[in-house]
Amino acid sequence: MYRLLSFLTVLLSSLSLSLADTIIITGSDTLGAKLVPLLSEAYLAENENAQNSTTFEISAEGSNTGIAAVIDGTTSIGLSSTRASQTELLKAQSQGVELAHIPVAQDAIAVIVNKNNPIENLSLRVVESIFTGDIKNWAALSNYSGRISAYSRNTSSGTYRAFQSLALRKRNFASKVLKMASNEQIVAEVEKNPYGIGYVGLAYINSPSIKVVSIDGFSPADGNAYSLNRPLYYLIDKNRPLPESTNQFIGFTLSPRGQKIVSSVNFIPIH
């Protein structure tokens, strides 16, 4: 009897699962690591009838994967911290997909150095020279001399792409730049290395052993005057009708409640 009951419950639960709406979300780790899970929890908490019928599947492996997944049609919402490139737009077009970028939050990229570094301000050009390897020693900039160790995210990251187009004028990173798998790792390395420099999202700058450098005189808190600013996007396929639940979730993200959560994880709300 007991066995039969358990069998039935398993059957029922699998049935209800297959009935449920699944919102698949893939892409940027800047968005997907903290913000989107929080948003999805809040969304479920707010909509009682969604609780039983909607489930979320979130994977955050980098913006490239998000854009590719929307083009392939394997995800409901793609997350990206950069706009799709021309090549990606072309690929989408040839498969009949029309990408729509929905900005959901603003993020600023902070350039960080070790707290022992006397430098307070860098020009954007100098940041470019450091990360492209044109300047290899701090002595070229100030009276602080030592070989620069530059830390970057790895190539799938949207932050990497955004930084490349915002700060490096799309030039390539120097071969000596060390590639780290996450924002936290960059912070950890710069904490230890007195000659280190790195770039991270605003959510990661709270360590006491690092210092945020202002760019051309503006700090990340100065909003649009700061040059390393970028919007974060949800990507959808315009040519495919969205399921009701996905639509509602996007609406929730853009609502005042959703934007409050956005600012709670150190991003700048879009309104």
Place this chain on the structure above:
Amino acid sequence: MNYFRISALGSLMILSVILVYIIAEGFKFVHLYRIDQISARQSGTEFIEVVETQRNDFLNLKQKLDSIRANWLSLNQSNIKESLEAMHLSGFDKYYKAAQSIDLALIDFIVSEKNLALKRTVKIDTQLSTEKTITLLTENALNIEKNSFLANKNSNKELILKKLQNKLRESQQDPNNAFLNQLLLEKIPKNTPLLDFEKEYLIQFIQLEIQSLEQDLIYLRESDIPYNKINFQKRYYRANLSFKGLLESQKMIEIDPAYMPPKIAKKFLNFQKHLLKYQYELPKYSATIEGISLNKNISFLDVIISIVTGKDWYISPEGRSQFELGPYIFGSFLVSIVALFIAAPIGIFSAIYVSRFSSEKERGRLKQFFDFSSTIPTVLIGFFGLRILGDLIVDISNWPIISSIPGFPLYEHLNIFTASCLLALMMVPTIYYVSEIGLRRLPKTIEDASLALGASDIQTIQKIFLPTAFPSFLTAIIVGYSRAIGETMIVLLCLGNSVNLPSLSENPPFIFQTTQTITGLIAQEMGEAPKDSLHLHALMSAACFLLIITIALNILARFTDENHSRSLRK
């Protein structure tokens, strides 16, 4: 019996399928990369590369100036103000600023040229994809005429459906067409047979689409494809003129070496000599540009050579990615060779000790220990390196005795040495086992004969034991080496992962620099490479290369081992 045979055959087949697949993928990449390189040549990247070399050569000089300044500052650390004062008085400051602006002059030109090239690549890509869509649409129209559109599995219904949907959204006002559109949108997915007038409408619709695409194509073809060399040369001439002008005006800056410390003054003089030489050689760059031909063919061999020996690997989502394995291949070999230098003596000496001197009990203990250490998951070892060993090495390098050596102390805790130490830890058991087995195979009689003739223990080891056992040590080293070169987790965690060719001329010493290996590259980037992208194929070709290396090493090990046993039997 049969069961055993089947399972053996099955695993053999799966393995060979994997082998064939990877090698085929490797060759496919060479093919695709060649096409990519040809299109890059046609969009003029080679011209930009020449200017980039010109600029990089200057940059190398400018970095010498950087290091002169750094040296100067570090000479008199207690009174930096004095050094700054001297820099100002001697005119070095002005000179240095001038060098910085010279550098910027060329980089601005390069960046703007690259943007132009990028636009051109996008144009070429658009042209290709438009042509492809036109052929697809034409095929579909033909299929509809032949009534095989719905039945044919290969026809591109999705494309038509999406185009119809687009149309529907655009033409809300036209009720007649909107109705037909809606109807077709419902009918096609269900494979409901179409009526004659519906077919006619659909064909007309497709033809209109084709016409508008062809309009686009005409526009694309009229613009700046193919690349215009003369225009480029004009732009380059202008940029180069201002570059040369800046160089000349830098020369005019008065320098008073009296204010320089003698060491610095000597270096500075040397720098000026180099700069003069550079200035003298400037015309060679425009000569190279003159010599480039856009239509020269690129052969398969050229592509393979550039993949294996080139040193640029970068992925730029906008524009052209470069896939060259040079630094990774070098990194793989370097890391495992350094590890070998640590592991081989330990492994071989313990094997000699065990087979010659130790008691049976001791031997058992040692064997247990090695068995255990070869079962530790490598990710644990890597984690240990990341959290503990790396920091320890940095701390040690800060000891006064070591930090006075030039190049020290270290600041990056992830480096070749950290990874190699841990790799050695993994290689030791392998080397120990293989050489111990080899030693046990040696006939006892040789040794006895030597001892009976009055040789001492040490003499016997030196003159008899080691020479006869040498081939088995060689086998052990090769087997251990091939294990190290395929190791992934440790190098991924402890190597710093930069696309870097460690160089002898730079600080710190090369074994304390960072690099990345083939295995690390594959592990790090496999997850992020989009499906069917050139990037994914490039990683496959890296895997193929790794496979070739390990197979070669295995064959080599087998060869030395067999040679040795044959010579023993004689």
